Every structure is written in structure tokens, then in C-alpha cells.
Amino acid sequence: MLTPTEIGRELGGRSGIAANQLLAERGLQIGKRDAKDRAYWQPTEAGMAFARLYDTGKKHGDGTPVMQVKWRSSVLDTLRSAAEA
Numbered sequence: 206m207l208t209p210t211e212i213g214r215e216l217g218g219r220s221g222i223a224a225n226q227l228l229a230e231r232g233l234q235i236g237k238r239d240a241k242d243r244a245y246w247q248p249t250e251a252g253m254a255f256a257r258l259y260d261t262g263k264k265h266g267d268g269t270p271v272m273q274v275k276w277r278s279s280v281l282d283t284l285r286s287a288a289e290a
Contacts, residue, residue: 206277209221209222209224212224212276212280212281216281228276229246231283233252234247234248235249241265241267243265255276256274257277258272259275261273
């Protein structure tokens with residue numbers, strides 16, 4: 206399971222931010238804002254084939270758990286074809 210930063214590295218040294226944008230452009234995740242206007246990424250239905258949500262063990266100030274999206278390495282093939290296009 207890969208973080209966006211690790212995905213970016215695998216795609217030729219891109220940043221995690223660039224990897225997140227590429228995931229969004231491919232329709233695998235969407236950017237959202239919570240009630241406190243904090244940005245987060247959520248996998249789409251198509252993205253759930255590659256993604257898994259992990260509870261980090263941390264909590265936001267309002268008590269909600271902090272979740273992290275990680276991606277199966279198989280997502281790299283999909284992103285590489287998008288990056289080349």
C-alpha cells in the first residue's frame with residue numbers, strides 16, 4: 206500500500222500533491238472539505254478498487270478519527286498511462 210508521496214516518487218519524482226492531483230484527474234479520488242474547512246481526499250467508487258482507508262489512531266479536535274488513504278501498487282499502471290498521455 207502506497208501513500209501519495211510514494212506514488213509520486215514511483216512516477217518519476219513527482220510530489221505527493223502532484224500524485225493526488227493525478228489520482229483526482231483519473232477519477233480515482235475527489236477533494237472535499239470537512240465542517241472546519243479542512244481539505245481531505247476521498248476515493249471515488251472507481252478508486253475504491255485501488256484504495257484502502259486506514260484509521261491513523263489520531264483524532265481531530267472534534268473527536269472524529271483521522272483517516273488516511275493508501276493505494277495498492279496496481280494503481281501505478283493506471284497513473285503511468287495517464288501521465289504519458
